[in-house]
Amino acid sequence: MHKEGLVLSEKKATIAVNKIEFLGIFIDETGIELQDHIVEKIHNFQDVLKDKKYLQSFLEVVNFEGIFLKDLVKYIKDFRPLLKETESSKWKWEEIHTQRVRELKKTCSNLPKLAIPQDGDELVVYIDANNYRWAAVLMKRQLQEKNLVDIQEGCSQNNKPKCGI
Known part of the structure; x- marks a missing residue:
């Protein structure tokens, strides 16, 4: 391969395997799924997030898992006003936010495996x-x-x- 101009890192390159790990996901012939340690990250957050910074960190994890979540906007829309917090509008965590965090944790515990398109799929x-x-x-x-x-x-x-x- 080197004579063809292709340079691969021996530490990072894996060839001819049935399953690969890539950026927190597993990919194999049956589909794409999140690795367990990524799913666990969302469970490490408290149900009540204490400030905007914690909410942003939480939403980063949610967005990473977002490709596996159907109707992601449904879960995160109630957090948007909290992200627009300014000096004049104080942080106000409400019960609906706690409910959304719990829903996301529950939903992320049972994420579907994404299918890989097959020949002939439209x-x-x-x-x-x-x-x-x-x-x-x-x-x-x-x-x-x-x-x-x-x-x-x-x-x-x-x-x-x-x-x-």
């Missing part, structure tokens, strides 16, 4: 955009998924980018 790029950022994700089309025509009919012209059209 893949779809889902896009979301606003005035400040855009995001896209490649997903396998599900059989029960709405037809694109159905989505287009329910989406106004101004929201077409948000509908991925």
